[in-house]
Amino acid sequence: MASEILCVICHKRKPKRACPGVNGNICAQCCGTEREISIDCPLDCTYLRESRKYEREKPTKLDELPFKDVALSGNFVYEFEMFIGQIGYHIMQYALQNPATVDKEIIDALDKLVRTYQTEQSGIYYESLPEESGALGLFREVKLFIDGLQKQQQERGNIAAVKTGDLVRSLVFLLRMACVNTNGRLRGRYFIDFLRLTFPEQAQAQAQAQAQAKEEPRLIVP
Numbered sequence: 001m002a003s004e005i006l007c008v009i010c011h012k013r014k015p016k017r018a019c020p021g022v023n024g025n026i027c028a029q030c031c032g033t034e035r036e037i038s039i040d041c042p043l044d045c046t047y048l049r050e051s052r053k054y055e056r057e058k059p060t061k062l063d064e065l066p067f068k069d070v071a072l073s074g075n076f077v078y079e080f081e082m083f084i085g086q087i088g089y090h091i092m093q094y095a096l097q098n099p100a101t102v103d104k105e106i107i108d109a110l111d112k113l114v115r116t117y118q119t120e121q122s123g124i125y126y127e128s129l130p131e132e133s134g135a136l137g138l139f140r141e142v143k144l145f146i147d148g149l150q151k152q153q154q155e156r157g158n159i160a161a162v163k164t165g166d167l168v169r170s171l172v173f174l175l176r177m178a179c180v181n182t183n184g185r186l187r188g189r190y191f192i193d194f195l196r197l198t199f200p201e202q203a204q205a206q207a208q209a210q211a212q213a214k215e216e217p218r219l220i221v222p
């Protein structure tokens with residue numbers, strides 16, 4: 001007699017769905033409890049997509065937002081839309097190129113970037129580094145990108161570089177966006193999804209480029 005096939009996670013219940021995250025069949029309960037917690041769910045999984053619709057049960061209260069003392073006027077976001085967009089796009093690019101990246105790492109990296117530039121604002125150069133390696137990688141990448149942009153603008157001379165205070169405010173805005181648009185799960189990538197929806201064409205172009213790179217035939221050396 002063939003042994004009964006069970007969910008590959010709990011080994012108790014009957015599997016109901018094919019999980020692309022564990023490459024096996026799992027039950028609906030395990031999908032619900034382990035999704036983006038112990039499972040690295042591919043962003044295009046149909047069950048993950050479905051769950052996104054119901055996910056944000058608890059809206060973030062305004063006074064729970066980080067860096068309460070940093071004031072952002074409506075005008076500010078309008079004025080720095082381009083700059084904020086460039087950084088946001090860069091974060092998305094990094095997250096898609098490094099699929100292990102999760103929201104918590106982005107939040108941590110942004111938090112430390114704000115602290116670093118706040119220190120710089122007071123005339124001291126000191127990096128507040130994230131402890132965790134995923135967040136540290138993103139911190140370095142975004143900082144390199146921002147510093148590169150700043151240098152480029154300074155070299156052109158005609159365009160003023162973004163002032164450190166405005167840079168801090170731009171990063172605080174992105175950090176708040178990330179805190180509002182996340183689901184709090186350990187391996188949650190809700191904010192990354194949010195960025196994909198914000199930059200749909202770029203996200204698609206990048207996915208295509210990555211797929212193409214995978215398909216590229218290997219060089220045959222005679």
Ligand SMILES: [Zn+2]
Pocket residue numbers: 007008009010011012013026027028029030031
């Ligand atoms: Zn199960």
